Amino acid sequence: MGTARWFALGSLLALARLLEGRLVGEEEAGFGECDKFFYAGTPPAGLATESHVKICQRAEGAERFATLYSTRDRIPVYSAFRAPRPAPGGAEQRWLVEPQIDDPNSNLEEAINEAEAITSVNSLGSKQALNTDYLDSDYQRGQLYPFSLSSDLQVATFTLTNSAPMTQSFQERWYVNLHSLMDRALTPQCGSGEDLYILTGTVPSDYRVKDKVAVPEFVWLAACCAVPGGGWAMGFVKHTRDSDIIEDVMVKDLQKLLPFNPQLFQNNCGETEQDTEKMKKILEVVNQVQDEERMVQSQKTSSPPSSTRSKRSAPLPPEASEGSSSFLGKLMGFIATPFIKLFQLIYYLVVAILKNIVYLLWCVTKQVINGIESCLYRLGSATISYFVAIGEELVSIPWKVLKVVAKVIRAILRILCCLLKAVCRVLSIPVRVLVDVATFPVYTMGAIPIVCKDIALGLGGTVSLLFDTAFGTLGGLFQVVFSVCKRIGYKVTFDNSGEL
Numbered sequence: 001m002g003t004a005r006w007f008a009l010g011s012l013l014a015l016a017r018l019l020e021g022r023l024v025g026e027e028e029a030g031f032g033e034c035d036k037f038f039y040a041g042t043p044p045a046g047l048a049t050e051s052h053v054k055i056c057q058r059a060e061g062a063e064r065f066a067t068l069y070s071t072r073d074r075i076p077v078y079s080a081f082r083a084p085r086p087a088p089g090g091a092e093q094r095w096l097v098e099p100q101i102d103d104p105n106s107n108l109e110e111a112i113n114e115a116e117a118i119t120s121v122n123s124l125g126s127k128q129a130l131n132t133d134y135l136d137s138d139y140q141r142g143q144l145y146p147f148s149l150s151s152d153l154q155v156a157t158f159t160l161t162n163s164a165p166m167t168q169s170f171q172e173r174w175y176v177n178l179h180s181l182m183d184r185a186l187t188p189q190c191g192s193g194e195d196l197y198i199l200t201g202t203v204p205s206d207y208r209v210k211d212k213v214a215v216p217e218f219v220w221l222a223a224c225c226a227v228p229g230g231g232w233a234m235g236f237v238k239h240t241r242d243s244d245i246i247e248d249v250m251v252k253d254l255q256k257l258l259p260f261n262p263q264l265f266q267n268n269c270g271e272t273e274q275d276t277e278k279m280k281k282i283l284e285v286v287n288q289v290q291d292e293e294r295m296v297q298s299q300k301t302s303s304p305p306s307s308t309r310s311k312r313s314a315p316l317p318p319e320a321s322e323g324s325s326s327f328l329g330k331l332m333g334f335i336a337t338p339f340i341k342l343f344q345l346i347y348y349l350v351v352a353i354l355k356n357i358v359y360l361l362w363c364v365t366k367q368v369i370n371g372i373e374s375c376l377y378r379l380g381s382a383t384i385s386y387f388v389a390i391g392e393e394l395v396s397i398p399w400k401v402l403k404v405v406a407k408v409i410r411a412i413l414r415i416l417c418c419l420l421k422a423v424c425r426v427l428s429i430p431v432r433v434l435v436d437v438a439t440f441p442v443y444t445m446g447a448i449p450i451v452c453k454d455i456a457l458g459l460g461g462t463v464s465l466l467f468d469t470a471f472g473t474l475g476g477l478f479q480v481v482f483s484v485c486k487r488i489g490y491k492v493t494f495d496n497s498g499e500l
Helices: 010-020 032-037 114-120 168-186 251-257 267-273 276-302 304-312 319-323 327-488
Strands: 052-059 062-070 075-082 140-143 163-166 196-209 213-225 232-239 247-249
Touching: 032 052, 032 062, 032 075, 075 163, 075 213, 114 327, 140 168, 163 168, 163 213, 168 196, 168 213, 168 232, 168 276, 213 251, 232 251, 232 267, 232 276, 247 251, 251 267
Parallel strands: none
Antiparallel strands: 052 062, 062 075, 075 196, 140 163, 196 213, 213 232, 232 247
16 A cells, blocks of 8 residues: 655645545545546436545555545445455555545545554544544444455555444455355356446444444445446345345335435436346345345354354444443453553554654655755756857857858958949040040941932922922912903813813
8 A cells, every 4th residue: 555655746746636536525526537436437426415525545556446435424425346356365454544534735645554644644533433433342344345355455445434333243244245246146247347336335323433433224235237238237235233134126226225315326327228137147146145144144043152242243232232241341441441542652652753753864865865966967067068168169160260251252352343343434434435436437428318318308399399389370370360251251162171
């Protein structure tokens, strides 16, 4: 089982676990990463109250099962798990507590030993049961999800949030019932068991151990097989009276027996598609388990010592059972109790002192190592930065020289270009004059024919104009004479039809 992680970022990791759903608030819908232990990833509906805390039980950083814990009754309402497989061997029973139930600000990520939690968890035991609550009582810590059904060697099931007060005889019979049902009825009728979802829970009574931890009135089990086309759902109830045997009920009937009438499985575990033939086979095995338990009960009740012992271990012991103990036993218990408490206190103090010393040494060592690492890192970084800067400067020198040379050549070329332009402008004036002088005779000789042509055209035009004027004048005079002669009566004829 994981212990407290003494890292500087432990508190941040704990907050991350809270956000991921390890200890989920009531306002949230599920159990975070532990939703996989519920059918269709949906926890039972209708059981959430202010005193119920959702816990994603983890060990070694992995999710093991889910628990809804009652801080009022200090027992689990139910635990949810899947595909139970018997553990290959025994494990040391180290009962653990959940730090974040009593101290939400605790930086401890997983359940730890109660001795370790005394000095690191504030208000320990204010909302959950402790090992001391079971001392000097007739009850033992009965697991809802027994370790014997789990292949988990990390003992994640040995948490007090997974336990409720049970007498030894009832606990033994309850475990026998669970093993018989799992091995002979439930798992064989659900394929390999990979699709089998199990809920085991309690219903508290009015009786409390040391006025703190509620004793269950009865415990119950609900199973849902989600095999496609061959699923089923069954419920079982076992009262804590020694004479009662386990009873089979339908899931709907089981829900009516529980407080708040919850819905344990979404859609009642596919109620419309359940395989009735498999359910009949399960009931046949359940009848055999019940007959075997009746036989065991009859054998126990036949012997007076066992019956006396059965009465003494009843979950709700009457006042008569208390009076049956001898005066000497009470006196010895009264005398021994202070010494036991003293030894427990000394043990807790020694463990706490040793833990704090180890923690202090570890912190000092870590700080020294961190300081050395920081100095070496800074020295290395400065050295590397120095050499990198020198290398950059050395590499940049040829490039800078080339840039300077290029700029010098560019300036020289600009100067030469300006000189050539000035020379060209100075030389351009006489060249133009010479060209004009050289081309003047050519232009003059070429213009003489054109001028003569223009003079000839002018003279011809003038002569033509004089002739046109003379003939026009004579024609006009003849016309006038002809008009006058016509008016006075003379007729002038012509021999030819020529025009006057």
